[in-house]
Amino acid sequence: MSGAESFVPTPMLLSHAARKRLRALIEEQGNPGLKLRVYVTGGGCSGFQYGFDFADTVGEDDTLIDFGDVALVVDELSYQYLVGSTVDYEEGLAGARFLVQNPNATTTCGCGASFMV
Numbered sequence: 001m002s003g004a005e006s007f008v009p010t011p012m013l014l015s016h017a018a019r020k021r022l023r024a025l026i027e028e029q030g031n032p033g034l035k036l037r038v039y040v041t042g043g044g045c046s047g048f049q050y051g052f053d054f055a056d057t058v059g060e061d062d063t064l065i066d067f068g069d070v071a072l073v074v075d076e077l078s079y080q081y082l083v084g085s086t087v088d089y090e091e092g093l094a095g096a097r098f099l100v101q102n103p104n105a106t107t108t109c110g111c112g113a114s115f116m117v
Contacts, residue, residue: 011082011084012038012065012072012085013086014065014067014072017089017090022070025054029054035054035070036073037054037055037073038050038072038078038082038100039051052098061075062076072087082102085101085103086100087099
């Protein structure tokens with residue numbers, strides 16, 4: 001080998017189900033610039049909780065994670081809690097929702113919407 005190869009991990013992943021749902025929402029809205037904003041707020045039964053919103057702009061302090069035909073936007077404060085996470089989408093008896101599978105969470109609540117690091 002002539003030199004060391006560097007590996008940069010993906011900061012966040014997006015599951016196949018989440019990509020599919022996000023593409024469908026973009027089509028429904030007729031807005032190809034729509035992105036899924038993922039954020040963390042204080043509160044919830046475990047200390048922090050996840051939030052989701054849609055954005056068609058990216059702020060100066062935001063991180064844009066592009067997956068080709070869809071993208072995530074994460075604000076600077078939330079990013080530190082979400083690195084290494086996977087955003088997923090599920091449909092079940094409790095309804096349909098985006099959710100975060102976060103390896104950084106030491107504790108999560110039963111509904112999976114709040115966590116502790």
